[in-house]
Amino acid sequence: MKPLNTCAGALALATFPFTAIQANELNPDVSVILDGYYKQNHTALSHRDEGFGLGHTExxxxxxxxxxxxxxxxxxxxxHDGETELELEEAFLQTTGMPYNLSVRGGRFLSQVGYLNSRHLHEDDFVERPAAYRALLGSHYFDDGLRLNLLVPTPFFWQIGAEAFDGGRLSEGEEDIGVYTVNTRxxxxxxxxxxWQAGFSYLNNRQIHGDHGDDDHEHDDHDHGGHAHGAEYTGENLYITDLVWKWAPGGNNRQQQLTLSGEYxxxxxxxxxxxxxxxxEGWYASAVYQFAPxxxxxxxYGQVELKEAHGDHFHDQELKETDVMLAWSHSHFSTVRxxxxxxxxxxxxxxxxxxxxxxxxxxxxxxxxxF
Amino acid sequence: MAFKRLVTGVVLGLAMVPAQAALNVFACEPEWADLVLALVPDADVHTATSAGQDPHYIEARPSLISAMRRADLAVCTGASLEAGWLPALISRASNSVIRPGKPGLFFAAEQVTLHQPQDHVDRSMGDVHPEGDPHIHLDPDRVPVIVDALADRIIELAPDQENAVRLRQRQWQVRWNLEKAQWRDAAEKLEGTQVAVQHATFGYLLRWLGVETAIDLEPKPGLPPSASHLSKVLSDPALERAELVLIASYQDRRPAQWLSKKTGLPVEVVPGTVTGEAGSDSLSALVSQLIDRLLQYREEHAPETAHHD
Structure with missing residues (x-):
């Protein structure tokens, strides 16, 4: 495929000193995210308490x-409730030199199912994730596992990926590999x-029919168990389809950009x-217009229809949510919403x-x- | 005779390259695509940005990941100009030959010394790049150095094209030097001219010409002109000396137009980089165009300015 590259020898590597893109020499890139808020009232399925609070300090x-x-x-x-928790959200290594545009990621990381899940919470355009994400993925599902991604050699962008996770951060269970996912974009x-980008994802939660299935449901009943980060509503098969479309005049997204996105x-x-x-079942559709730099x-708008497990039967639950927001970003690094x-x-x-x-x-x- | 041998070398060199092995190049900005095509006209070049886009603010979108996946060589500015999107692209594309430190990733800013490198930078200063000002692509002295380094790099990746690349490199340098002689003449006429700008996009060329930047419409590098800063600009004595407002086509025109309305200063909108259009379809054409506009303005308005003084 790339006969021209074979000549890049060891000499070349020695002559061109290692040059990180950001002038960081041997120090790692360090970044800190400060996220704070004031919330007037308590809301359903929310991970943010009312009053002044800190969100996702990273x-x-x-x-x-x-x-x-x-x-x-x-x-x-x-x-949470006056207690500060320290949690590792990501601790992973990723390969950089694999052939055929393959990459392997191992350790703890955000699953790539759906559009929003693999993004960090601070990149979002709204204070909280859509209700469907909060109920079914605990806002963002991350776990210990392994990922293999492949970029298919097509003229357009096509990525295929598979992940295997411990699964303990989605729901409790005894399986060693509790969650498998496949994803394509x-x-x-x-x-x-x-x-534009379109994606399809499937997540198989093997813990649901495991030995400890009943414990699972009791756990689910404790809706506001403080620091439970897993999903409150689970099932064996999760399917997600997502679509994102962006428009910026002449591609100059500095000045203006319209982003439409939705997931089911x-x-x-x-x-x-x-x-x-x-x-x-849940979905959302979002429109964000950056009308000035x-x-x-x-x-x-988003809604989610849920079945709350009570022993051998279910109670219907439904949440419809409409959000409107206005955000001001003085620089690239500060946003008030x-x-x-x-x-x-x-x-x-x-x-x-x-x-x-x-x-x-x-x-x-x-x-x-x-993107 | 030497020329004949070179031509033979070119023909042979080209004949040895199979058609499907055209060098696949990812250019972060159009100026580098122009230089790559000057050296390897049959290269398959994908340009990530256009003159209508602010190169600081690109997103790592699917089409760019796909282009990066295919590339044998990525040619970018560096010096943190693409810090917001290039690392993400490189990571997502998983292209084993395009990695920091590998010959497949060429940074133009690393081939030359930069203006105003900073020992201490913090974000309260705006979007200041610690390595120095990365907008090097219109500098008549620095671009030839970059072309030489780029030719070396291409030959390293495709040694079978050495003769052809060296020939075109020499041709490019000859043409550039001829143009540079004319630019130097123009610089004599332009020296001392003062302009207002928005961001350092044309800084290297203006300094080379001896044109002074009296005013920057940006309150801090990378921050859009604010109303309070513009009103400060309006009362800045340096504004008196400015003869025109020079902005790049990707920038918001309203602040410059507002200033023009208040002061009568003319606004020149020039492409910030190479476009597909005549007059700015190569780096040298763009430099000439910029200089011509400045000269034209100087000739038309110079007496009036003298009167003001």
Whole structure:
């Protein structure tokens, strides 16, 4: 495929000194994310308490390890009921020198299912993830495991990936490998101003029909168990389809950009008592318009229909959520966001409407502009 | 005779390269695509950005990952200009030959000394690059150094094209030097001219010409012009000396137009880099165009400015 590259010998490697893209010499890239907020009322399925609070305070270190591996460590400090928890959200290595555009990631990392899940929470355009994500993936599902990704040699972007995880961070169980996922993404540009990406993901949760299935459901009943980071609603099969479309005049997203995105999530085989129509189902659609270099406004609607397990039967729950937000980013590294969330719920006691004011600030290494 | 041998070398060199082995190049900005094509006209070049885009703010979108996946060589500016998106692209593309430190990744900014490298940088200073100002692509002295280094790199990756690349490298240098002689003449006429700019996009060329930057519409590097900063600019005595506002086509025109309305200063919008259009379809054409516009303005308005003084 690449006959021209075979000549790049050891001499070349010796003559061109290692040059990291960011002038970091031998120190790792360090970045800190500060996330704080004020929330007027408590809302259903929320991971943020009312009043003043800290969200996802993040310390991240990343660096090439040698010429074959790079690594990242992300520690997250979260406050729950007055207690500060330190959690490792990412601690992984990734290969950099594999042939055929293969890459392997091992350790703890964010699963790549769906569009939002592999992104860090601070990259989001709204204060919290859509209700479907909060219920079915615990906002963001990360776990200990292994990933293999392949870029297919097609003229357009096509990625195929598979992951195997311990599964203990999604639901409790005894399986050694509790979760498998497969994922594929396609994408490209339409003319000079538009770009798009579509993805399909499947997550198989093998713990659901494991020996400790019943414990699982008891655990699920404790809706607000403080620091449970797993998903509150699980099932054996999770399917996600996602679509993102962006438009910037002439591709110059510095000045203006419109982002439309949406995902649909479907979970079946909830447990051994589930009938074929006992499923969790949710979706959201979001539109965010950055109308000036420092300003963006957005609206999002999402809903999720859930089955809450009670022994051998289920209770229906439904949450509809509408968010509108206005964000101001003075520089690339600071954002202040005002958001109003309207909840319309069935089967949730704490659903309410709320105003939230949030800041997300970063310092240290320059974050990546993901798609 | 030497020329004839070179031509024979070129023909032989080209004949040895199978058609499907065209060098696949990922150029972060159009200026580097222009230089690659000057050295290897049959290269398959994908340019990640255009003159209409701010190269600091690109996203690592699917089409770019795909282009990076295919490339044998990536040619970028470096010096943190692409810090927001190039590392993500390199990581997502998993292309084993395009990695920091490998010959498949060429940074133009590493081939020359940069203006104003900083020992101490923090973000309160704006988007200042510690390595120095990365907008080197219009500098008449630095670009030839980059071309030589780029030719070396291409030959390292494709030794069978050495003769052809060396020939074109020499041709390019000859043409550039001829143009440079004219630019030098122009510089004599332009020396001392003062302009207002928005960001350091044209800084290297303006300094080479002896044109002074009296005003920057950006309050800090990388921050868009704010109302409070513009009103400060309006009362800045340096504004009196500025003869025009020079901005790049990817930049928001409103601040410059606002200033123009308040002061009567003319606004020149020039492509920040190579475009597909005549007059700016190569780096040398773009430099000439920029100089011509400045000269034209100088000739039309110089007496008036003298009157003001």
């Amino acid at each position: 310390l991240s270190l990343s660096s090439p390890i040698d010429d074959l591996f790079e690594g990242r460590l992300t520690a997250v400090l979260e406050d 396609f994408g490209g540009d339409i003319g000079g101003s538009q770009s 999530l479907y979970v079946d085989d909830l447990n051994e008592h589930a009938a074929s129509d006992d499923v969790h 420092q300003w963006s406004a957005g609206a999002r 005002l958001q109003y969330t309207h909840q319309d719920a069935h089967g949730f006691e704490e659903a309410d409407n709320t105003v939230m004011l949030q800041y997300v600030m970063s310092f240290g290494a320059h974050g990546a502009h993901g």
